[in-house]
Amino acid sequence: MEQTPATQPMIEALGLTKRYEDETLALDNVSFAVRTGQIYAMLGGNGAGKTTTINIFLNFIDPTAGEARIDGIVTHKEPLKAKAKVAYVSENVMLYPNFTAIQNLDYFARLGGKTSYTKNDYHDVLRRVGLEDEAHTKRLRSYSKGMRQKCGIAIAILKDAPAILLDEPTSGLDPKAGFEFLGLLTSLRDEGKAILMSTHDIFRAKEIADMVGIMNAGKLVMQRTQSSLAGENLEELYLQFMAGSVERAA
Amino acid sequence: MIRFIIEKELREIIGSTKFAVTFGVCSLLIILSFYIGAENYRTLVDQHEAAKRENLRQMEGLTDWFAVQQHRIFLPPQPLATLVTGVSNDIGRMIEVHGRGELSADDSRFNEDPIYAVFRFLDLDFIFQIVLSLFAILFAYDAICGEKERGTLKLSFSNAVPKEKYILGKLFGSYLALAVPLLIPILIGCVLLLILGVPMSGEEWARLGLIVVAGLLYFGVFLTISVFVSSLARRSSSAFLMLLVIWILAVLIVPRSAVLIAGRAVDVPSVDEIASQKNRYSSQLFTEDRTKMAGYKPAAGQDDMEKTMADFNQFMQKIADERDAKMQEFSGQLNEQRENRQRVQRRVALGLARFSPSATFSLAVSALAGTSLSLEEEYKEAAVAYQRDYAAFMMQKTGMLTGGRVMMFRSVVDEGKKPQPINAHELPEFVFPKPALAGTVTESLPDIGILMLFTIVFFFGSYLAFLRYDVR
Numbered sequence: 001m002e003q004t005p006a007t008q009p010m011i012e013a014l015g016l017t018k019r020y021e022d023e024t025l026a027l028d029n030v031s032f033a034v035r036t037g038q039i040y041a042m043l044g045g046n047g048a049g050k051t052t053t054i055n056i057f058l059n060f061i062d063p064t065a066g067e068a069r070i071d072g073i074v075t076h077k078e079p080l081k082a083k084a085k086v087a088y089v090s091e092n093v094m095l096y097p098n099f100t101a102i103q104n105l106d107y108f109a110r111l112g113g114k115t116s117y118t119k120n121d122y123h124d125v126l127r128r129v130g131l132e133d134e135a136h137t138k139r140l141r142s143y144s145k146g147m148r149q150k151c152g153i154a155i156a157i158l159k160d161a162p163a164i165l166l167d168e169p170t171s172g173l174d175p176k177a178g179f180e181f182l183g184l185l186t187s188l189r190d191e192g193k194a195i196l197m198s199t200h201d202i203f204r205a206k207e208i209a210d211m212v213g214i215m216n217a218g219k220l221v222m223q224r225t226q227s228s229l230a231g232e233n234l235e236e237l238y239l240q241f242m243a244g245s246v247e248r249a250a
Numbered sequence: 251m252i253r254f255i256i257e258k259e260l261r262e263i264i265g266s267t268k269f270a271v272t273f274g275v276c277s278l279l280i281i282l283s284f285y286i287g288a289e290n291y292r293t294l295v296d297q298h299e300a301a302k303r304e305n306l307r308q309m310e311g312l313t314d315w316f317a318v319q320q321h322r323i324f325l326p327p328q329p330l331a332t333l334v335t336g337v338s339n340d341i342g343r344m345i346e347v348h349g350r351g352e353l354s355a356d357d358s359r360f361n362e363d364p365i366y367a368v369f370r371f372l373d374l375d376f377i378f379q380i381v382l383s384l385f386a387i388l389f390a391y392d393a394i395c396g397e398k399e400r401g402t403l404k405l406s407f408s409n410a411v412p413k414e415k416y417i418l419g420k421l422f423g424s425y426l427a428l429a430v431p432l433l434i435p436i437l438i439g440c441v442l443l444l445i446l447g448v449p450m451s452g453e454e455w456a457r458l459g460l461i462v463v464a465g466l467l468y469f470g471v472f473l474t475i476s477v478f479v480s481s482l483a484r485r486s487s488s489a490f491l492m493l494l495v496i497w498i499l500a501v502l503i504v505p506r507s508a509v510l511i512a513g514r515a516v517d518v519p520s521v522d523e524i525a526s527q528k529n530r531y532s533s534q535l536f537t538e539d540r541t542k543m544a545g546y547k548p549a550a551g552q553d554d555m556e557k558t559m560a561d562f563n564q565f566m567q568k569i570a571d572e573r574d575a576k577m578q579e580f581s582g583q584l585n586e587q588r589e590n591r592q593r594v595q596r597r598v599a600l601g602l603a604r605f606s607p608s609a610t611f612s613l614a615v616s617a618l619a620g621t622s623l624s625l626e627e628e629y630k631e632a633a634v635a636y637q638r639d640y641a642a643f644m645m646q647k648t649g650m651l652t653g654g655r656v657m658m659f660r661s662v663v664d665e666g667k668k669p670q671p672i673n674a675h676e677l678p679e680f681v682f683p684k685p686a687l688a689g690t691v692t693e694s695l696p697d698i699g700i701l702m703l704f705t706i707v708f709f710f711g712s713y714l715a716f717l718r719y720d721v722r
């Protein structure tokens with residue numbers, strides 16, 4: 001097994017640049033790193049380039065320049081090896097409407113290479129993400145968006161990967177569920193996961209993130225550790241850095 | 251890995267309400283087509299027997315074989331031909347046989363009873379064509395783009411899943427999930443054939459088995475086409491629309507336009523044209539012979555009436571034979587010319603039609619059922635062979651052949667005995683051999699091959715399209 005230096009980040013972007021076929025420059029030389037036991041919150045308005053970043057980490061698209069690495073593995077060079085170490089929660093996953101929560105979990109756990117889970121493990125993880133027992137055996141078609149999101153998080157937890165990528169995971173959750181979700185993320189971090197989460201929810205980001213990055217028009221315009229944010233008003237900073245895009249929109 | 255994907259595919263498809271409803275309707279139609287085929291077969295057997303009885307009955311009371319004017323043979327019904335009707339209802343089933351002259355088949359079943367034209371839409375060929383293709387499209391149009399819309403494709407590929415395994419799992423999984431259940435109504439249909447007492451030989455079961463195999467292959471064509479389109483489209487609604495267009499082209503438009511185009515491109519003299527040419531020639535020959543007849547003089551010094559009559563008959567037979575030979579040569583030429591043109595036209599039509607998997611399937615199964623276009627020729631051939639037997643029989647019974655404008659004298663010698671009635675059952679029986687397994691298989695092979703080719707092309711098409719598919 002390859003010796004990993006203690007300092008090597010689990011999730012790392014190095015000069016990441018993406019220019020789409022239609023010449024949109026979605027990412028412009030973005031670099032950041034997330035270490036084991038850290039939560040990195042990527043803030044930014046619509047079109048800032050958050051989803052593009054995460055898609056490159058999952059090799060859904062290739063970067064135009066630069067590299068995305070998971071545990072040192074360059075994702076566009078060895079995608080399968082990199083993906084084995086990533087769990088992913090997308091912005092809006094519908095899952096299989098004809099399957100129950102348990103059946104959805106079972107399928108995706110197997111795809112993720114976990115074949116030894118029992119029914120009880122599935123019930124446990126569903127409880128952990130806040131789904132009531134009677135919902136476990138219901139078909140997903142009867143689920144609300146928030147419940148589906150919880151199910152998606154349960155799938156990510158089951159994969160038990162060292163890196164977790166979340167693309168606006170709280171967008172469909174009500175405030176209470178959003179709050180519970182933060183607790184869940186912190187407990188995953190404490191288990192030693194490296195977590196990269198994109199969001200436009202400034203308050204939650206400030207609450208739990210060890211590191212906050214603000215993206216605007218494909219550029220990482222600000223990056224601060226939690227401690228350096230302690231005395232600052234993140235909302236003001238955010239608006240300040242977003243000013244450019246706000247003006248453009250107006 | 252592939253196993254999980256196949257298992258998931260099975261569970262997802264079979265567990266859906268859509269499946270329960272659609273599968274129910276498809277099953278009903280398939281079973282219905284078996285039932286109607288079996289019932290039809292029994293009715294046709296009755297009709298066939300009655301027609302044969304009637305043919306013999308009209309000879310009852312005749313005391314002279316010479317007086318037999320109308321002897322008819324009939325194309326016997328066959329179990330597979332009622333399941334996959336092919337051309338069997340369009341061609342003439344009845345042939346009036348004379349000792350000499352050209353044979354022509356009349357009275358197609360549509361002719362007798364237009365209701366049979368409706369049954370065309372309930373035969374196994376048609377039901378399979380429609381039901382299997384729609385069934386495939388309905389369940390596979392969103393195989394890929396539907397998963398994309400639900401976000402499950404992204405989630406699946408956030409795992410270390412190779413794309414090629416995923417698409418293979420999809421193709422095999424959906425095929426298994428849909429094709430295996432379809433065997434249930436087909437099996438029920440087979441049991442129905444047994445219960446309704448349709449006599450099927452071992453070879454016929456084997457041919458039916460191959461018809462089912464062709465059906466599964468045809469289903470595979472549409473399934474792979476659907477997955478292919480699904481992995482080209484971004485949205486499932488556009489995939490569905492596109493598949494609908496493909497379906498209409500394949501099932502309705504291409505086969506019909508192939509016939510139309512071939513009809514325009516290749517001229518075939520009409521039957522009426524040919525018939526009038528033959529008639530003209532026949533009259534001409536007859537006029538010539540009439541002068542010969544008028545010039546006939548009994549041998550001089552002959553006063554034995556019997557001998558004179560026999561000479562005359564011999565003379566008449568001789569000129570009839572000559573006329574017959576000339577006529578046969580002439581019609582042979584005309585027929586051959588027409589058949590050649592027709593063959594070219596058919597080849598063009600079928601060649602074009604084979605761009606449609608439905609037409610190809612139909613050709614394959616009608617070949618297996620023995621109801622392809624060649625049935626007409628085979629029936630003619632069998633009838634011509636029978637005509638020889640019949641002629642030999644008549645020759646033996648009467649010493650001469652009837653038919654073809656022969657005028658003859660018979661002296662009825664009443665020796666005081668009451669003439670004995672003829673026994674119509676002495677007539678040689680017309681048997682139409684059931685098509686042999688090997689022959690039908692050979693005939694169907696090119697079309698089975700084309701179906702396989704379609705499947706392979708679209709299988710790899712789906713495979714390659716999916717490797718390039720944007721899962722986001």
Ligand SMILES: Nc1ncnc2c1ncn2[C@@H]1O[C@H](COP(=O)(O)OP(=O)(O)O)[C@@H](O)[C@H]1O
Nearest residue numbers: 020022024026045046047048049050051052053
């Ligand atoms: N497939 C694509 N082709 C062209 N441009 C795209 C594509 N996907 C995203 N974009 C553009 O890239 C920019 C970044 O998009 P995205 O990463 O989705 O932003 P975010 O997730 O932060 O809202 C946007 O301007 C968007 O319009």
Ligand SMILES: [Mg+2]
Nearest residue numbers: 050051052167
């Ligand atoms: Mg986004």
